[in-house]
Amino acid sequence: ATMRYVEGRDQIIDAPLPQIPPLDSVVGVRLHEPSQARLWSVEFAARIVDNQDRLGTVRSAGATEVIEEATPGFTVWHLRSYYNYSPSLTFTAGVENLFDRNYQEHLDLRLRGPTGFPADVTRVLAPGITPYFGVDWTFWRLNDQCPIPNDQ
Numbered sequence: 001a002t003m004r005y006v007e008g009r010d011q012i013i014d015a016p017l018p019q020i021p022p023l024d025s026v027v028g029v030r031l032h033e034p035s036q037a038r039l040w041s042v043e044f045a046a047r048i049v050d051n052q053d054r055l056g057t058v059r060s061a062g063a064t065e066v067i068e069e070a071t072p073g074f075t076v077w078h079l080r081s082y083y084n085y086s087p088s089l090t091f092t093a094g095v096e097n098l099f100d101r102n103y104q105e106h107l108d109l110r111l112r113g114p115t116g117f118p119a120d121v122t123r124v125l126a127p128g129i130t131p132y133f134g135v136d137w138t139f140w141r142l143n144d145q146c147p148i149p150n151d152q
Contacts, residue, residue: 001027010057013064018056022071022106024049028078042081049074052106069110069121074103076126088138096130 003025008017028045032038051073055066080094102125109124 001025010059013057013059015057015064015066016054018058018067019107020054020056022050022052022054022073038084040081040083043079045078045080047076047078049103049105068106071104071106074101076101076103090136092132092134092136094132096132097126097128100129102126102128 003023004021005023006020008020009015010017025048026045027048028043030041030043032041052068052071055070056068057064057066076096077098078094078096079098080092082090082092084090104123104125108126110121
């Protein structure tokens with residue numbers, strides 16, 4: 001489990017600073033091969049983000065103005081795995097936002113358009129379900145001898 005929280009306030013006007021993300025945590029469980037080699041692992045995790053109601057405020061010409069909008073909290077689920085085929089070859093795969101949740105990060109883009117077209121604010125949501133696959137192939141390691149002779 002991990003947790004992140006940032007608190008920032010303008011001490012003069014006693015208001016939250018802009019661009020501060022809400023409370024964000026990840027909780028999960030990881031299963032792996034019980035040997036020292038750890039040839040494989042599977043992880044199931046939830047990212048839990050609190051609503052952001054501490055809206056950024058700025059001072060301008062003696063007045064204060066709130067420049068952010070409240071954002072609801074959300075939870076998204078992830079599934080990740082790896083398999084060490086050999087000491088130099090590892091395969092990874094996973095799915096982000098496993099249950100295809102619609103959500104918006106607090107600091108993501110919001111577009112203001114003409115009034116009523118399509119609405120006052122167009123919200124750009126985070127991507128939906130996102131599968132991925134990767135290969136990590138190490139040609140040589142620092143503790144191995146360099147494959148290129150020193151005299152070349």
